[in-house]
Amino acid sequence: MIAYDINGRSYSLNESNLGGGEGKLYSVANHPELYAKIFKEEKRTRGREAKILEWEYMFEANELDKNFSDQVVIPRKCLYSQKSGQNIQTFLGYLMEKQTSFKVLKDVYVENDLSYAQKVWAARNLCILTNRVHSAQRGITIGDYNADNIVIFPQTSTAKFIDVDSFQLTIHRSNKRILCPCTVGVPEFMAPEIARRLKKEKTDLENVDQDADNPVFNKYTDLYAMAYHIFALLMNGSSPFASMANMEEISQHPSKNVSSIDIDQFHAAEKGEFVFARHLLFKKAPEYAPKYKMLSPELRKLFERAFIEGAKNPKVRPEAKEFYDALTEYLESLEECHCGHYGHYMPSTYTGECEWCRIENLK
Ligand SMILES: [Zn+2]
Incomplete structure (x- = not known):
């Protein structure tokens, strides 16, 4: 051709x-x-x-x-x-x-060949990348910020965006601002206000009525996706809204059974039901995710802003720089665990058992 x-x-x-x-x-x-x-x-x-x-x-x-x-x-x-x-x-x-020798972010979440420290490093590089896009002279929005559109180079844990034709641009022509919208997206990585708007207007990303003053995707929807990916990298691939039925609590309520518990991720995201930080009756965090309290208090605060307060008010979602600083501090606190297994890093201040050994023993 x-x-x-x-x-x-x-x-x-x-x-x-x-x-x-x-x-x-x-x-x-x-x-x-x-x-x-x-x-x-x-x-x-x-x-x-x-x-x-x-x-x-x-x-x-x-x-x-x-x-x-x-x-x-x-x-x-x-x-x-x-x-x-x-x-x-x-x-x-x-x-x-052309790009070569990379792994897509989705695979890096659960990649055993990368140590936990390398994943935290990759998370930090996502912050740099996000900030770079947002601080370009033109108003550029990532939009479809999904785990297949980001590649990580394992040698350096650096990140790049691929499939950039989906990014959202605003073109300036004769005093007018024209929106070149992003018309694709993966529901899992889209901020809850997008699902809400599409549902309310009974439309989809291809057909939604939008312009430069009221685009579907914006800086804050990008910050949601960024927080999501950082969480997944730090928490063994878990979504912030993954959950499982809490059998102990269910057994104490005879009227309840497992099938009546709503563990739908999308409902949870829209309601800001972040089970890692909030007690939600009949639900608990998935076993394959490390304990949330393993994360530093600073990181936990940022995740709670992203996923609890941010569900109602997108503007409170943390900026890339805030996550970058918290991740840097967290990275410095990591030590190879006394368990001696490759890649098992834990924060030096954490007093519990090795979370990675616990997770391996679930298999
Ligand atoms: Zn271990």
């Missing part, structure tokens, strides 16, 4: 077996450092094209600093089926830098 950039330069593309719901990745002949993402036909919309062209413009005009483009795999060139000026010029996708 041959594709052209906006200047008429041609690229010879070969289909790979990589890709996702929106399109496929192609290798680029003579450019081993690049990949092309070619959208499925129904995804080749004007909205997507406008957004890719804006990324290309920002990149070429050096509007994004080097740190940003080092950590965010941005669309470099918009690709078309024909040279410009020809009759039928169809938008196809874009070129980006």
